[in-house]
Amino acid sequence: MDTPYQSHINKNDFDYVYEPAEDSFLLIDALEKDLPYLKAKEPIFCLEVGSGSGIVVTAFGMAFPKTFCFSTDINFRACEMTLSTAIQNNVLLDVVNMNLVSCFVNNKFDVVIFNPPYVVTDTTECGGCGIEASWAGGVKGREVTDKLLDAIPKILSPNGAFYLLLIKDNIPLEVVQLMSKKGYKSETIITRQVRNEQQLVLKFYK
Amino acid sequence: MKLITHNMLTSKCLKGVLTGYPLAIKATNIKVNEVDFNPDFISRIIPKLDWEVLWKAADSIGHSEGLPQTIERNYDEDKEFLKKAHRVLLEVEVEEGYLTCPESGRQFPITKGIPNMLLTEAEVQ
Numbered sequence: 032m033d034t035p036y037q038s039h040i041n042k043n044d045f046d047y048v049y050e051p052a053e054d055s056f057l058l059i060d061a062l063e064k065d066l067p068y069l070k071a072k073e074p075i076f077c078l079e080v081g082s083g084s085g086i087v088v089t090a091f092g093m094a095f096p097k098t099f100c101f102s103t104d105i106n107f108r109a110c111e112m113t114l115s116t117a118i119q120n121n122v123l124l125d126v127v128n129m130n131l132v133s134c135f136v137n138n139k140f141d142v143v144i145f146n147p148p149y150v151v152t153d154t155t156e157c158g159g160c161g162i163e164a165s166w167a168g169g170v171k172g173r174e175v176t177d178k179l180l181d182a183i184p185k186i187l188s189p190n191g192a193f194y195l196l197l198i199k200d201n202i203p204l205e206v207v208q209l210m211s212k213k214g215y216k217s218e219t220i221i222t223r224q225v226r227n228e229q230q231l232v233l234k235f236y237k
Numbered sequence: 238m239k240l241i242t243h244n245m246l247t248s249k250c251l252k253g254v255l256t257g258y259p260l261a262i263k264a265t266n267i268k269v270n271e272v273d274f275n276p277d278f279i280s281r282i283i284p285k286l287d288w289e290v291l292w293k294a295a296d297s298i299g300h301s302e303g304l305p306q307t308i309e310r311n312y313d314e315d316k317e318f319l320k321k322a323h324r325v326l327l328e329v330e331v332e333e334g335y336l337t338c339p340e341s342g343r344q345f346p347i348t349k350g351i352p353n354m355l356l357t358e359a360e361v362q
């Protein structure tokens with residue numbers, strides 16, 4: 032998969048929007064690794080939750096010209112940046128400023144992608160809509176992620192797949208068990224050690 | 238906001254709202270961008286949509302001209318139809334305006350082409 036062109040972005044905007052980092056690129060690498068599976072699915076609609084700069088969903092859109100991409104972010108400036116990243120790279124995409132997936136009709140998305148705010152913090156730190164929302168994950172770094180997990184059965188299409196980035200502190204095994212209770216199988220697509228963080232991308236599907 | 242997105246949005250997460258669908262559109266600024274026409278792409282999208290909702294949305298912002306109210310069985314072979322669907326789904330953009338919940342009347346502003354569907358905690362079910 033190609034890396035989207037980003038030089039249109041004013042560096043100062045990264046004071047307000049999550050700057051693409053190792054986790055963003057690990058997610059892109061995971062999608063690339065799973066390309067044969069994804070291609071066979073012929074996804075019609077893809078959704079990235081919390082798209083930040085838009086780098087991941089735009090990379091997806093570049094690899095899947097016949098898929099229409101959507102993205103949400105709780106941070107309006109991230110929504111603006113995602114839109115401009117998509118346009119600069121000639122990707123068809125629409126953005127909604129939304130809390131996770133709260134305002135979508137049921138079961139439309141064939142692929143859902145999320146790189147959540149995963150850092151372990153106090154509960155009081157999470158729930159904002161500025162730059163802190165890009166990392167503050169509350170207890171176990173899972174408070175935002177767990178809310179999305181609950182919404183997955185309502186948002187994924189019947190044969191949809193969900194890609195989630197986590198770190199070891201998030202206790203991935205617990206996430207796998209939570210999803211298994213909802214009837215989803217899981218697979219670890221890729222793992223990587225980044226400084227003191229063990230990052231991984233999981234895939235969930237029926 | 239493209240009309241394809243409007244087709245997928247609901248305000249049902251508002252307290253006391255049952256379906257919250259479809260949202261009414263009020264557009265104060267509409268842009269029409271040229272997007273490469275790909276008939277396969279459009280054909281694949283159509284079964285995923287609520288066509289009646291799309292038609293009404295297009296009509297409410299003055300872009301339903303020539304667009305059939307119902308879909309023919311062999312729509313995927315009708316290039317003229319697919320071109321019209323393409324235009325309404327992907328080329329027409331609501332830049333500024335707002336969406337309105339059909340039940341509660343709650344308005345959601347659209348700014349720079351981005352609908353703001355954020356709710357306060359007190360508003361959610």
Ligand SMILES: C[S@@+](CC[C@H](N)C(=O)[O-])C[C@H]1O[C@@H](n2cnc3c(N)ncnc32)[C@H](O)[C@@H]1O
Pocket residue numbers: 049050051052054055058080081082083084085086087103104105106109129130131132146147148149161164165166175
């Ligand atoms: C770790 S950043 C990832 C950004 C981008 N996807 C990437 O990989 O570079 C997490 C993103 O999720 C967004 N976010 C956090 N909480 C959210 C919520 N409740 N609903 C929607 N987006 C949220 C943040 O604003 C931020 O853009």
